[in-house]
Amino acid sequence: MSNKIISHISVIMDGNGRWATQRNMPRAYGHKEGVKTINKIVSVCSLRQISQLSLFAFSSENWNRPEYEVQFLLKLFEDSITKYVDDLHLNNVRIKFIGNLKSFSSKLLKTISQAENLTRDNTGLKLNFAMNYGGQWDIINAVNSMLNDINFVSKNKKISAVDFEKYLSLQGASPDLLIRTAGEQRLSNFMLWQHAYTELYFTDCLWPDFNEKELDVAIEHYQKRTRRFGSLKSSNHIVKKYVK
Ligand code: IPE
Ligand code: IPE
Ligand code: MG
Helix, strand or coil: CCCCCCCEEEEECCCHHHHHHHCCCCHHHHHHHHHHHHHHHHHHHHHCCCCEEEEEEEECCHHHCCHHHHHHHHHHHHHHHHHHHHHHHHCCCEEEEECCHHHCCHHHHHHHHHHHHHHCCCCCCEEEEEEEECHHHHHHHHHHHHHHCHHHHCCCCCCCHHHHHCCCCCCCCCCCEEEECCCCCCCCCCCCCCCCCCEEEECCCCHHHCCHHHHHHHHHHHHHCCCCCCCCCCCCCCCHHHCC
């Protein structure tokens, strides 16, 4: 097996509701189990020295769910961050939240900023939670931020991909591998810019059942892929020439 570099993994953690329904339990039960899976997968990625893990926790479209489910999820995020933050900090994990966070309650916002501040200088796994996140929102938000940035506007130059990326909610290396659990084969508006050349892996496994073994299978699939980025030879790195 080749040993292709895998430094950034992103995950669309789907299937919590179906997992609970299969057990005649309320969907909330599936969401709670899903949090336990996050904890396990974060530990595995830390141990494996994966540099970055980006998890889709709540999409900008998830507000369309029944109010009680939305409220349950928001409370679960708050409780889970509080419960796990110290352990993550001890494990040198740096936590970042991306998305239109302004819509959250001041209590949740405080929990989020405390977690980010506490772990800011950690040098281990970079753990990104996408919350109230939409890829289209991210791009539009970047355009607006750029137009409001006097330093950029005053230079009055053409926008390059490199300039533009500075205004997105997540800069730096794009995901090498995107995993989506629970069978759907779509992006559901997750990091549209950053996934331009990511290898996609879909599994029927529901998120609460996902584990180290399933992660290994996904990584094995990734190892067998040939990444070309539009060229004719295989490469580990995006040649930035595809966007000027
Ligand atoms: C993913 O599981 C969690 C969130 C979107 C918050 P779902 O809640 O979408 O579970 P299914 O797809 O209904 O099974
Ligand atoms: C995507 O799952 C969002 C998250 C996992 C947070 P959804 O269940 O909301 O996606 P759709 O509705 O099936 O596309
Ligand atoms: Mg779903």
